[in-house]
Amino acid sequence: MSTRNLHYLFRPASVAVIGASDRPGSVGATVWRNLVAGGFGGALWPVNRRHAQVGGRQAWPHIGALPGVPDLAVICTPARSVPALVEALGAAGCRAAIVLSAGLDALYEEDRATPPRSLRQAMLDAARPWLLRILGPNCVGMLVPGIGLNASFAPGGALPGRLAFVAQSGALVTAVLDWAAARRIGFSCFVSLGDGSDVDFGDLLDWLAADPDTDAILLYVESVRQARKFMSAARGAARGKPTLVVKSGRAAGAAHAAFSHTGALAGSDLVYDAAIRRAGMLRVDTTAELFDAVAMLARARVPGGARLAILTNGGGPGVMAADALLAAGGELAPLGPATLERLEAVLPPLWSHGNPVDIVGDAPAARYHAALQALLDAPGFDAVLLIHAPTAIVPGADIARALLPLAVGAPRPVLCCWMGGPSVQEARRLCIEAGVPVFDTPEEAVKAFLQLVEYRRNQAVLTQAPGAGELPVPDRRAARARIEALLAAGARQIGERDTKALLAAYGIPTVATETAADRAGALAAARRMGFPVALKILSPDIAHKTDVGGVALDLADEQALGAALDAMLARVRTLRPQARIDGFTVQPMVRRPQALELIVGISTDPVFGPVVLFGQGGIAVEVTADQAVGLPPLNRVLAADLVRRTRVARLLAGFRGRPAADHDALYDTLVRVGQMAADLPELVELDINPLLADADGVVALDARMRLEPLPAGNDGSARLAILPYPDALERQVDSSLGPLTIRPIRPEDAPAHLAFFRALSPQDVHMRMFGMMRDLSPQQLARFTQIDYAREMAFIATRPAPGGPETLGVARICFDPDDLRGEFAVTVRSDLQGRGLGRLLMSCLLDYCAARRVPLVEGVALAENTRMHALAASLGFVLGSEADGSVRMQLSLPRAP
Template sequence: MSTRYLESLFNPESIAVIGASERADNLGGMVLRNLLGGGYPGRLVVVNQSDYENVHGVPCVRKVSKLDFSPDLAIICTPPDTVPKMIRKLGECGVRTAIVMTGGMSRTHSKTGQPLMYSVRDAARETGIRVLGPNTIGLMVPARHLNATYAHMGAIPGRVAFVGQSGTIASSVLDWAFARGVGFSYFLTLGDGMDIDHDDLIDYLAQDTQTRAILLHIENIPNPRRFMSAVRVASRTKPVIAVKSGRVPESEWFTHALPAGIKRSDPVYDAMLQRAGVLRVDGLGQMFDALETLTRMRPLRRESLAIMANGVGPGVLAVDRLADLGGELAELSEDTVRELGELLPPYWTRKNPIDLNYDATPELYGKAIKILAKDPNVANVLVMYAPTLIEDSLQIADSVVQASKGTRLNIFTCWLGQSTVMDSREEFYRAGLPSFFNPEKAVMAFMQHVRHQRIQRLLTETPESFTDHFADRANTRKLVARALRDGRRHLSNREARRVICDYGINTIETVYCDDVEEVLEVFAVERRPIDVTVIHEDVCYPFLDLSPTQRRYKGTVKKLNSEQVIIDSCRFLMDEYREHFPKSGFLGFAVQRSYQHVGGIEFSVGITRDEVFGPLVVCGAAGAQINIMTDRQIALPPLNMVLARELLRRTYMYKLLKEHSLKPEEDIRAVSETLVTLSQIVIDIPEIKGLEISPLLFNEQGAVAVNIAIDLDEHPVKPIIQPYPRELEEWLVLPKSGRRVIIRPVLAEDEPAHRLFHEHQSPESIRYRFFQYRKHFSREDVAQMVQIDYDREMVFIANAPREDGEGEETLGTVRTWTDADNLRCEFAVMVDDRMKGEGLGVALMQKMIDYCRARGTMEMIGNVLPDNRPMLQLAEHLGFEIKYNPEEEVMDLRLVLNEPQKDWQKERLGKGGHL
């Protein structure tokens, strides 16, 4: 990912249109007309091999080599086979960015046999030019009068950025947005995305102060890890709303092999977008409806909804849709019911939704809103109106607008109809109130706001500590390494059981037998009922998948209580095995005593691995009577307890657990702990390709694994979210106090200790760190500090055991934020006031310097208050260049970590460009 030269793309001072002519159907000519019509203020030139003096009044030259200047942006509209050579020539001439509008390059092949678009990519990489496309509609920046597209209409200026992949979809978005009065800060499509991709643009837009929201149309994501890292940064500061097309196999344009245990790729995208903080919607209509509520409504204090209308019917439709989407109605207080009763007919329902009656006046609407504003149970109100002969819709709209001013309520409206309510809708638009044509769309848009806020909450949740990140799993590593060394691609049932036992997951006591005689010997020990499972090579692989046309395979027989029954059952199991798996080698029988008290609702949990998205954690139903694939839900590792609970909550089995378990909270926690542990297993031992526990049952100790299967891969795909980097942990002993301190990356679970650390510092230390006095740090403030993306930022904390023996305390912290191009990182450091003279600040800073230097960052920068002598002395000791900044009245600190090797790096660092 890189924002290199994107400023030249979005704000070019000069543009060359290559291949433009005055023919009506000429692609370059269309682009040139849009540039001229949009009032582009920069320098324009046309390149066309025909001997034109000018095209549409713009000077023309025959070749790129004939240009007397190097344009910031080149727009290429020439035939496919000319494009790679043109890109190379432009890059060699010093052109920084190019838009390739030529289509068909994915289906036109070069002499090497690969599609021409890859030749474009190779030429761009070799010469350093940035390329948007091929097959892009182009780019609009309305505020800068830049319309470098062949679109049928321009965009109006606004605060929303749109990044699409399809030009035809983008054209319809323009029409749609214009009709709704939505303006854009940036509007473009990626096309084939050979160079500039979603993550590059999202990084740029995340920093852009003119962009309040980002809309994405996604067909595929070539590099999920880079995409995830960029979007997680952007979604923390502005809404990101996405439409992902290709939801079913028949509509997927880019397909790849599905991982074991998963039938469609769409749920994987769902899990990724949710984890990134993106609100995914089902279509363009929902995208703009969600944009209405997310940008025009305040954050939700409550998720419940109050509904009022001038009739029963609209309210009922709204309630039905709310129930379908899992929403809830606000419960009106007694005072609210009493006050509304003084205004409404005696036969009103005295509950939510509120029927104002068909003859409701503007005054009644206004008074009802003011009554609801006083109700502590009401935070969000949907105000609806159906046209009547009695009242004027515009007057009622004006009354709603006036009543909404100064209120704490989130108010949005639904004026049903079309022709007679357009003026009212315009009134709402000018007042900043979201408005919709029908109850279903209004409620859906509200629930999108609810969903977005829930997703955002997950980004800042700080979970309780559960997984032991620091435990030694050497035995499991040796076991897996030995299996791979022996050429095996799976673990035996016995080995798989040892792996999860090593990680603390309870299993049913199991005895392995080579034949029926050994099974009978196990039974003879206590002569109590046993369960017998046939073990063969295929069942050692997770997510055993039979064809839907096959008869169900039975691999276990339960509660066998006599020798003859055991013999007959083992014979039956062997017949089943031979019929369904004739080529699978027989490995014996697994025997479990039936009196082991396990039972309850059966879960199937595990790990599978996608070739693009890496490892995935799955959770859902198990058992013969359940459609396992329908209930299977997906999440991306690493997981913590909050994320594990969210994954579990999405399953149907969660509802059964809540309703039928004797100990629902204990069982929910047990399943969540198991999911977190599985997540840790795949991070610790990446060679584990897949792992399935089916079923996962319960006993008095918690969750218990019955059957386990694990397969292996010597070349695993890494997680797309950087897990906790355990290798960066370091221990040291403080020279004065002798305290043993661990310096390690921060974890989300560190939030309580991190908050105490900040609250215990002196006012002066807080001022030095935050450039202002702060008395209080909320949980949300500190959550932002500890919930980090290790790909983008790093926080090292110094922790030591508390003197009272109650857990750990934080003694110091240093953090850096790194730009998308890994050019600069900005640091901040703070050490506990009690640690003065211990050298902890030096140790933290040196560790961060070493880390940033090793990852290739060019410079470390920071700002220090002029009176912060301790920090200035530390910076001088570490070799920082220190200069006074009179504009900001701070000391600027700069430390060179690595020398830039490329011209663009030198240019950006020399200019001090934006990060």
């Protein structure tokens, strides 16, 4: 279920209130009063079984007595009545309901022959045959101010506007409505999600993404249930509209004792951070920041980076802004020689001669103007923050009037901080009316600037298109065989030897490791590999070996090895007398003095499934708390973003004569770990700690993992929040053009896809795009190559070429959120048309749609595109003319069993 019938919820022509009442203080009375007072232009029908009138209007005793079928019903009655009311509404033809009632987790009272179920499940079961959509239960309701609809028991209404607000918390709904009304903030809709038993975040994001009355989407999220649905909808919405999130529970301590460091992160707030970032949304901490951020996105250009120039008439405020900027990871833009020379010419000798640019407290408006113009003309920065502390010399409003012509037309964002009260009120008003962002304090302005920077980064992650170049295919067969053998043997917590074998199957460099049952075996292994060596205890009951002194390093000879072994056994038997000791592992001592210790791993989140962790490693992982997580699958661009979000990233870049680490080797390791997370559903935890990284590459010194068997009939594919590349759909075919590969498109195809587009004739571009385009922008290229396989598919025909694989044709289809229809397009390179390639691609596409059980495939072609008409007709499509002269092609598919 997704957006089906949601138009009855958001655009009803008639509303019935079940349980409407005149009883003061009741939910039914409040909802009815709000609906009448809101000015809704459609029919309003109160339903009350005891009274003939409600609020002076005729009331009806039950649903069947209503004068018509309501588009929307609002249910305000006790929980036990809800299932029967939903059944009656569905049978009458109603297709949307808001259930305000709470308490639906109680059992539904039925005959003993029926299996017990909750009132909630009974409600959903009653709605399903009619496709009746339910908002709630346990919600405040919803408002659509543009049509005067206030179907809620909120204490007030909302102003019309272009922002959509969706919240799970009913208390927050009423508070934000009151807060927004005081600030004259308007909404396209205001939705209390409640329990989200049917209509959830994914459904609403899909609807709002296509809503022409909504410019930006604001969410208050407490929890997400269907991660893949949420991620697909969020990524789709964020591509077209700013989508901002307040996620509660940031400080909730979800970490717990676990077999691995990564396992302790299950349920962590870090995972929500990763999901929000991967979807291209922006997370903020408070509802006030939510509205500030959306105002910024509406008024200011998004900066290209984090370099800020600060212009101020007071040294103190400038330092405050610089401190806030640097503490949060921003950059003070350097002033180049030409800019310094230009500022010297217009500023007094006592100016700061650096950034922040302090133009001194007696600055007249002309000095502000000259300094701002010099900064806007300078290279090397991404935004300007103007800070003004009030003085008696020049009114703030005069300064604002002088600067606004520059700020409004500036090529980079200009933010204003007018410190003080009444003396700068007029300056603030002028800036707000001109669309220039205004803040009360330097810290607020810096935080807003960095939110813009983060939003740009998140959007770049969403729309990125990595360059060509793929990693070698892992040995999945060997990995699969090892996991199955371990599970068959009853193993769950897997030690270093078997974990490193799995890493090797995925091409992750490891240190050679041998196991030994006793002293003699350890000595023999050390002789084979050569001293010095590292010795570690081998026990299924000891996860963190250093906690019990179970690691000895740099053992130079046999005597040192024997002494370390005896001491280790004695410590372990004292500290963990019940632990089973299976022996020891022996490794050659790795000497990489300039390497950093990192941790890379996999954890399984209860909502979003497997996630990849990266951060600073070693024995103090929990103490340093320097980690970031990402949702698989990863590529190098996403891996680089994952690394960037940690403090250790600055050390990896090199410092104090230490060369930078081999970032490509690190990114490749993260991509391979992401492959493991996607390929191996039984792998629920993985720790590679430490992973050494330096200029010579990376190597895993220690590793462990935890396995869990899959339930019968579960292939594990549903656990992934984002579908990985579907390599099972690849096929090799013979054609008139020779052997070809037909496969789904992937981000790495961006260079070949750009070359493919450039090889199309202007006429073919016109046929495909319904207009003329000379080239694809980076955003368009990313949109064509980085697709959401849960929502769309694009098959390309490709073959090897001297400069790399070339794309010869593409067949693309986008599905509606309900998978009821898909809209296709097919394009073949201009010089290869008439060779059967279009038919080959369309056949693959139709096979895929049939297997996906999509009942209707359709497309639109220009009237002059007769080749496309002929191809479609030969494949069984029915052709019909549209009002604009174009041709619609439709094909009904039998659903695969």
